[in-house]
Amino acid sequence: MSFKHKKKYGQNFLTDQDEVLDKIMEVSGVTSEDHIIEIGPGEGALTGLLLQEAAKVTCIEIDTDLEKILRKKYSTNEKFNLVMGDVLEVDINPLIEKKAKVVANIPYYITSPIINKIIDNRDKIDEMYVMVQKEVAERVCADSGKERSILTLAVEYYGEAEYLFTIPKEFFTPAPKVDSAFMSIKFYGDRRYENRISEELFFKYVKAAFSNKRKNIVNNLATLGYSKDEVREVIEQLNISGNERAENLTIEEFINLAEIFEKKKK
Numbered sequence: 023m024s025f026k027h028k029k030k031y032g033q034n035f036l037t038d039q040d041e042v043l044d045k046i047m048e049v050s051g052v053t054s055e056d057h058i059i060e061i062g063p064g065e066g067a068l069t070g071l072l073l074q075e076a077a078k079v080t081c082i083e084i085d086t087d088l089e090k091i092l093r094k095k096y097s098t099n100e101k102f103n104l105v106m107g108d109v110l111e112v113d114i115n116p117l118i119e120k121k122a123k124v125v126a127n128i129p130y131y132i133t134s135p136i137i138n139k140i141i142d143n144r145d146k147i148d149e150m151y152v153m154v155q156k157e158v159a160e161r162v163c164a165d166s167g168k169e170r171s172i173l174t175l176a177v178e179y180y181g182e183a184e185y186l187f188t189i190p191k192e193f194f195t196p197a198p199k200v201d202s203a204f205m206s207i208k209f210y211g212d213r214r215y216e217n218r219i220s221e222e223l224f225f226k227y228v229k230a231a232f233s234n235k236r237k238n239i240v241n242n243l244a245t246l247g248y249s250k251d252e253v254r255e256v257i258e259q260l261n262i263s264g265n266e267r268a269e270n271l272t273i274e275e276f277i278n279l280a281e282i283f284e285k286k287k288k
């Protein structure tokens with residue numbers, strides 16, 4: 023009997039999609055040293071390839087109907103480790119001895135919580151390669167322009183994101199409503215921005231700057247309790263025009279801006 027896909031678990035599989043799976047393997051550059059965490063292995067289409075290349079593959083899957091299928095295929099492979107449960111509940115840290123990489127076609131209904139969870143575990147995970155909705159990948163990886171958002175900055179604070187390739191919806195079984203994209207986030211080993219400004223302060227300025235998309239940076243930052251003249255003075259030091267909008271500022275400009283405002287307060 024064939025497997026009945028469950029919409030509630032975001033089950034859009036890459037069954038018999040050798041071309042896409044090979045491309046995923048090629049761009050994620052899995053080596054025989056790597057411990058891979060695969061979130062949502064499904065019926066194991068990608069798992070088999072990961073097991074061929076990696077030192078160890080730990081899969082986290084919520085759907086108990088898939089357990090038998092996965093164990094039947096891979097339990098004799100000593101590199102294979104299956105953890106049944108909700109990825110958002112599972113404590114990932116103890117599953118990793120030294121370092122790991124995430125390579126996965128994740129369930130889209132929890133894309134942001136999964137990315138946040140991996141960011142929280144960046145002590146042990148240095149790179150992630152994930153399939154997400156195309157629109158999400160475009161927003162996360164936007165270098166400039168309207169697509170830049172708090173999400174873009176939230177990722178840039180911890181690492182470097184890259185849009186790798188697009189996968190049209192027809193490649194999945196069943197086909198989802200939207201196209202997908204494979205992207206990577208490589209965490210900065212030197213914590214370059216975290217060392218300059220705390221997460222809390224960084225997000226305070228970023229959220230204020232994006233608080234009203236129609237307003238410019240001066241008006242938005244003034245909502246933090248500074249006068250418009252004070253804001254202008256700071257952003258002029260950084261050669262940013264007062265009419266600029268948050269989406270046109272780089273991460274470096276945000277970090278500089280937060281540092282200057284915080285120094286002013288001391």
Ligand code: SAM
Pocket residue numbers: 031032033034035036037061062063064065066067068082083084085088107108109110126127128129130132
């Ligand atoms: N990797 C497989 C493939 O490419 O064919 C399946 C990908 S499918 C988009 C997402 C997978 O994540 C499904 O197997 C689904 O059951 C699983 N999943 C959904 N919610 C989950 C959760 N909260 N924790 C762990 N796995 C989950």
